[in-house]
Amino acid sequence: MSIDLLVLLVLALIAVGAALGMLFSRNTVYSVLFLVLVMLTLAVLYLILGAPFVALAQVTVYAGAIMVLFLFAVMILGPQKLAGAGGPIGWQRPVAFGLTLLFLVEVVYAFAAKVGKLGALSCAEAGFGSPAAIGDLLFNRYLLPFEVTSVLLLVAAVGAVVLTRE
Amino acid sequence: MTASMFGIWAIKAIILIIILLTGFAYATYYERKAIARIQVRIGPNRAGPWGLLQPMADGLKLIFKEEFIPAKADKVLFTLAPIITVIPAFLIAAVIPWGGEVPFFGRTAHLYLADINVATLYIVAVGSLAVYGIVLAGWSSNNKYSLLGGLRSAAQMISYELALGLALVGPILIAGSMSLVKIVEAQKSVWFIVYQPLAFVIFLIAAFAEINRSPFDLPEAEQELTGGYHTEYSGMRFALFFMAEYIKVVAMSAIIAALFLGGYYGPGVAAHPWLGPVYMFIKILVLVFFAIWTRATLPRLRYDRLMAFGWKVLFPLALLNVFLTAVAIVVLGG
Missing domain, CATH: 1.20.120.1200 (NADH-ubiquinone/plastoquinone oxidoreductase chain 6, subunit NuoJ)
Structure with missing residues (x-):
């Protein structure tokens, strides 16, 4: 090991x-x-x-x-x-159990379907995950999603300020 | 990783801890003496020549004091909180370069513990963890003054962290690296305070707020909060909070020196590398004196003023500085 x-x-x-x-x-x-x-x-x-x-x-x-x-x-x-479950969110408990079961089934299925098909793991190339590499990815390849996310966050921040004003 | 490399790291870490602990002890002495002079008093002068043994006497006294835990306090967190506060203070010092390459018994040694390529982010990350200790100390004491002190410090540290992080961006952009060692090496000819005066001022102010130094020491304002988050603490636990505060004063001074004041560079360092730590020491002494001087001069800010200043003045200025630096670098071609 x-x-x-x-x-x-x-x-x-x-x-x-x-x-x-x-x-x-x-x-x-x-x-x-x-x-x-x-x-x-x-x-x-x-x-x-x-x-x-x-x-x-x-x-x-x-x-x-x-x-x-x-x-x-x-x-x-x-x-x-x-203080234990119950109250207004008591109905969520059975729903949570159902969803968890569904998720577990999905995980087991995904795992079973992939067994033996995974290739050998390769090491990341040098420089992977360095600040320069991440900056390059964010501002070139993923520029649009990055900018859309930032606009979304800005809207959320403005929304929070507006809501607390009332 | 070889065993000898590990050994060198261990030795460096132990030396660093000893330096920081001594720095903590004598920072308290320095502060008491300097403030006494500013207030036309003599200051500690009984223990040893010029009162030099005063920190030892204080330490001994605190060790023998009773460790009191309030009856309705959360005992686990009450005990953990001072430890959580003091550990980040030590961790932050790991990335500070105290000198360049120096000859040491026939081999060259680097006078830093770790040169990581995200050192500046590391400082922000570790600094942001320090707030947990104070918040938890405030909450676990089960005392309304402590809780208010803890909440205030949480709000204050989060607010000023933004300006602190953004002020770091200026030197990073100019040096083209997030490593503190590279940032210091980029200041061989010109200190970054020349290129980044605004970032220097913002970082200095935000650093004071981040380490709860006066005039931003609202979490422990004694007039309103009878001591704030450490009201219920005594003995060594109380001392740990002060250890964290003074170590952070020393560490933050070292970081400011490294980021803006040329780090260990000074006249003659190229020829005599051992002068590097000496220059670093002098710069730290000056910056710590500035912190003491501020404490002796400025009154504490009111809480709403403090938050307004952080969000409406420092934060926009820091953003503006990032923008101007980036534009200048693009226009002037680095």
Whole structure:
């Protein structure tokens, strides 16, 4: 077993464990923190895959900004311990089970259909995932989707400001 | 990765930690002495000659103080919060170049821990994690003043992070690299403060806000919040918050020196590489003094003014600076 595989297994264990912790924690603040841990583990996975820029962008944007806002919202609303299921969203539980089952079937099917057909894995070429390579991709090959996304985000930001004004 | 490379990294990391811890201890002494002078006092002068042993005395006192945990506090997070605060402060220092290549017992050594090609982004990423410690300290104390301090600092740090990150773009564009080592090497002839005066000012202000230094120390405003997020902390846990703050003052000064003030370059460095760390040290001393001077001079901002300043003044200016730098580079052809 190589060191990479060992690190990968440990990280996967932490990520899945933290994700489960997030789902089953009764305290919303702990849930948020477990989600932060998942984000950080994913960042380390990107780092192992040779994409430091993506890894650090993941830490800055998700762990550093978005999750802090989550925590902020949870604290302002009052972190409360969840009291079991039920209430107005009680009907969502059976729906969630159905959708999860569907997803699992899909994953198993996709996996079964692909077994034995996957080619040998090749290493990414040198420079892959470097800031220059990502910039080149974003501003040449994927310029239109990139710009459309930025306009969408701008509209969302303006919308948020307008909604809070009322 | 060979074993010897790993050994060199370990040695460098240990030296760096010792330097930062000493820096923390003497930054407190420096601050108390400098502020005393500004206020026409003498400052600490009892422990050792000129009070030089004062930081040790403070450290010993804090170790022997009672570690108090409030009855209704969240004990796990209350214990973790100071640790979460102090770790990013150390991590940030890993990418700072303290000098160039120096001869060291017959071999050349690099005076930095890691030269990664996304060092500037690393600084922003690690800096953004520091806010968790403060927010969690505020929440887990189960005290309304602490909670308000924690919330304030979360809002403040997120707001000023944007300006901080955008101010980094100027030097990155001019140097053509996100690596701090490359950015310093690009300043061999001209310091970036000449090309990027606006980015320098923005970065300086945003850095003060990011590390909760006066005049942006609202999260711990004692008149309104009786101490803010660390109201309930005592002993070594309390000391860890201050360790994080002073280490970040030193680390941020080093980053500002590396980004805008030529890093370890100065007259005669090419001939005597060991002068590099000395210049770096002098630049850090000057910048830390500036932080102390600011604290002694400026009153604390009001909270709404602080947010308005961050979003309506610093952020647009930082955007403008990115735009102007990019246009200038395209027009002048790099």
